[in-house]
Amino acid sequence: xxxxxxxxxxxxxxxxxxxxxxxxxxxxxxxxxxxxxxxxxxxxxxxxxxxxxxxxxxxxxxxxxxxxxxxxxxxxxxxxxxxxxxxxxxxxxxxxxxxxxxxxxxxxxxxxxxxxxxxxxxxxxxxxxxxxxxxxxxxxxxxxxxxxxxxxxxxxxxxxxxxxxxxxxxxxxxxxxxxxxxxxxxxxxxxxxxxxxxxxxxxxxxxxxxxxxxxxxxxxxxxxxxxxxxxxxxxxxxxxxxxxxxxxxxxxxxxxxxxxxxxxxxxxxxxxxxxxxxxxxxxxxxxxxxxxxxxxx
Amino acid sequence: xxxxxxxxxxxxxxxxxxxxxxxxxxxxxxxxxxxxxxxxxxxxxxxxxxxxxxxxxxxxxxxxxxxxxxxxxxxxxxxxxxxxxxxxxxxxxxxxxxxxxxxxxxxxxxxxxxxxxxxxxxxxxxxxxxxxxxxxxxxxxxxxxxxxxxxxxxxxxxxxxxxxxxxxxxxxxxxxxxxxxxxxxxxxxxxxxxxxxxxxxxxxxxxxx
Numbered sequence: 001x002x003x004x005x006x007x008x009x010x011x012x013x014x015x016x017x018x019x020x021x022x023x024x025x026x027x028x029x030x031x032x033x034x035x036x037x038x039x040x041x042x043x044x045x046x047x048x049x050x051x052x053x054x055x056x057x058x059x060x061x062x063x064x065x066x067x068x069x070x071x072x073x074x075x076x077x078x079x080x081x082x083x084x085x086x087x088x089x090x091x092x093x094x095x096x097x098x099x100x101x102x103x104x105x106x107x108x109x110x111x112x113x114x115x116x117x118x119x120x121x122x123x124x125x126x127x128x129x130x131x132x133x134x135x136x137x138x139x140x141x142x143x144x145x146x147x148x149x150x151x152x153x154x155x156x157x158x159x160x161x162x163x164x165x166x167x168x169x170x171x172x173x174x175x176x177x178x179x180x181x182x183x184x185x186x187x188x189x190x191x192x193x194x195x196x197x198x199x200x201x202x203x204x205x206x207x208x209x210x211x212x213x214x215x216x217x218x219x220x221x222x223x224x225x226x227x228x229x230x231x232x233x234x235x236x237x238x239x240x241x242x243x244x245x246x247x248x249x250x251x252x253x254x255x256x257x258x259x260x261x262x263x264x265x266x267x268x269x270x271x272x273x274x275x276x277x278x279x280x281x282x283x284x285x286x287x288x289x290x291x292x293x294x295x296x297x
Numbered sequence: 298x299x300x301x302x303x304x305x306x307x308x309x310x311x312x313x314x315x316x317x318x319x320x321x322x323x324x325x326x327x328x329x330x331x332x333x334x335x336x337x338x339x340x341x342x343x344x345x346x347x348x349x350x351x352x353x354x355x356x357x358x359x360x361x362x363x364x365x366x367x368x369x370x371x372x373x374x375x376x377x378x379x380x381x382x383x384x385x386x387x388x389x390x391x392x393x394x395x396x397x398x399x400x401x402x403x404x405x406x407x408x409x410x411x412x413x414x415x416x417x418x419x420x421x422x423x424x425x426x427x428x429x430x431x432x433x434x435x436x437x438x439x440x441x442x443x444x445x446x447x448x449x450x451x452x453x454x455x456x457x458x459x460x461x462x463x464x465x466x467x468x469x470x471x472x473x474x475x476x477x478x479x480x481x482x483x484x485x486x487x488x489x490x491x492x493x494x495x496x497x498x499x500x501x502x503x504x505x506x
Contacts, residue, residue: 026319026320029319032486033489033493036486036489036490036493037493037497040490040493040494040497040498041497079488080488082487082490082491082494083487083488083491109341109344110340110341110344112344138348139344140348140353141345141348141349141353144402144403148402159357160352195411198410199403199406199407199409199410199411200402202410203406203409203410203414204406214487215481215483215484216480216481216484218480219473223418226418227414227415227417227418228418229410229414235480236483236487237483237490238483252491255498256490256491256494259486259490260483260486260487260490263486263489263490264482264483264486267486
C-alpha cells in the first residue's frame with residue numbers, strides 16, 4: 001500500500017485546501033441541518049418566481065366551470081409525501097374552491113392512507129360532501145390495466161369505491177364513466193406513472209392531463225410539457241410553492257422555500273470549495289513532480 | 298387517550314432514530330429500520346391480497362358469478378409453482394402471458410407517444426413565430442438531439458466530423474446530467490425539509506393544542 005504524500009507546509013501545518021478535502025462528513029450534515037432548520041424557525045420570506053409550467057397547471061384548473069369533473073390520481077407513497085403532499089393539498093383546495101367534482105384514486109398500494117387524509121382534511125375545510133362533491137375509488141392493482149380500462153368504463157374498472165359502496169350508486173358518478181366525460185386528469189406522481197397516464201389516457205383517449213412530480217422525476221417530464229402532451233406541471237417542492245402562491249394559500253411548499261434556498265446555496269458553496277481544494281491539490285502535486293524532475297536532472 | 302398525539306410522538310422518535318445514522322450506526326437506527334421493513338411487509342401483503350385476490354377475483358367469481366374471470370385467476374395461480382424447483386417451469390406460462398399482453402399494449406403506444414410525438418415536437422417551437430428566443434431554444438434542442446443521437450451511433454469510428462459532433466453530444470449529455478443532479482439535490486433536501494417541518498412546526502402545533 002502506497003503512503004499518502006505529505007502535503008504539510010514547512011511549518012508542519014496542513015494547507016487549507018488539504019483541510020477542505022478532508023472535512024468530516026458529519027460536519028457537513030450538521031451545517032446542512034442548520035441551514036434547513038433555521039429558516040423554518042426564523043422565516044426569511046424570500047420571493048418565489050412563478051414558472052410558465054406552474055402557471056399553465058394553475059390555468060388548466062382555473063378555466064374549468066363549477067360541476068366539471070376532474071380525476072386526481074395519488075401516484076405516490078409515504079416516501080415522497082414531503083414533496084407531493086403540498087401539491088395534492090393545493091390542487092384539492094383549488095378544485096373545491098371552484099366547486100369542481102373530484103374523482104380520486106391511487107395507483108399505489110401505499111396510496112390509500114395518503115389520499116384519505118388529504119381528501120378528508122380539504123373536504124372538511126370546504127364543506128364538501130362525499131359521494132356528491134368527491135369520491136375516492138381506492139387502489140386498483142396493475143396500473144396499466146387500470147389506466148387503459150378507465151378509457152372504456154370507470155365503473156367497470158372500479159365496481160366499488162374504497163369503502164365498498166357500489167360505484168353505480170354514487171351520485172357523482174351518474175353519467176360519468178370514461179375519459180370523455182372527464183375535463184381534466186391530474187397525476188401527482190413520484191415515478192413514471194405520469195408518463196403512463198400520458199401514453200395511455202392521453203395518447204389513446206385524448207385525455208387532457210396536468211401533473212405534479214417529485215423533483216427527480218420532473219427532469220423527465222419537461223419534454224412532455226414542451227410537446228404539449230402535458231398541459232401543465234409542477235416540479236418538486238418549488239413547483240408546489242409556486243402553485244400555492246398562485247392559489248394564494250400558504251402551505252408546506254411556500255413555508256419550505258427559504259430552507260430549500262439556503263440548503264441549495266450551501267451545497268453550491270460546498271461544490272465550489274471542494275473543487276478549489278481538488279484543483280489546488282493537483283497543482284501542488286504537479287509542482288512537486290516538476291521540482292523532483294528538476295533536482296534529479 | 299388521544300392516539301394521534303401518541304402517533305406524533307412515535308413518529309418524532311422514529312425520525313430521530315433514523316437521523317442518528319448520520320453520526321454512526323447504532324441500535325436505535327437498526328430498530329427503526331427493522332420496524333419499517335416489518336410494518337411495510339405486513340401492510341403490502343394485506344393490501345395486495347385484499348385488493349387483488351379478494352376484490353378482483355374472489356368477490357366477482359364466487360359472489361357475483363363472473364366466471365369469465367376464472368381462467369385469468371387460474372393463470373395467476375400458476376405463479377405459485379415457482380415455490381418448488383421441480384415445478385418452476387409451470388409458472389412461466391403465466392409470466393409469458395403477462396409479458397406478451399404488456400408488450401402488446403405498451404410497445405405501440407410507447408413508440409407513438411415517447412418517440413414519434415417527441416420527434417415531431419422538436420422543431421415546431423422554432424416555426425411557431427413566437428420570436429427569436431423560441432427559435433434559438435428550438436435550434437439548441439435540435440443540435441442537442443442530433444449530436445446525442447450521433448454520439449450513440451456505434452457503427453463508425455468517432456473520428457473527424459463524427460468525433461467532433463459526438464463531442465458536442467457529450468456536452469449536451471453533461472448538461473442533462475447536471476440538471477438531473479440539481480433536481481436530485483432539490484428532491485433530497487425537500488425530504489429533509491418535510492421531516493424538519495414535522496419536528497419544528499407540526500409537532501409543536503399539535504402538542505400545543
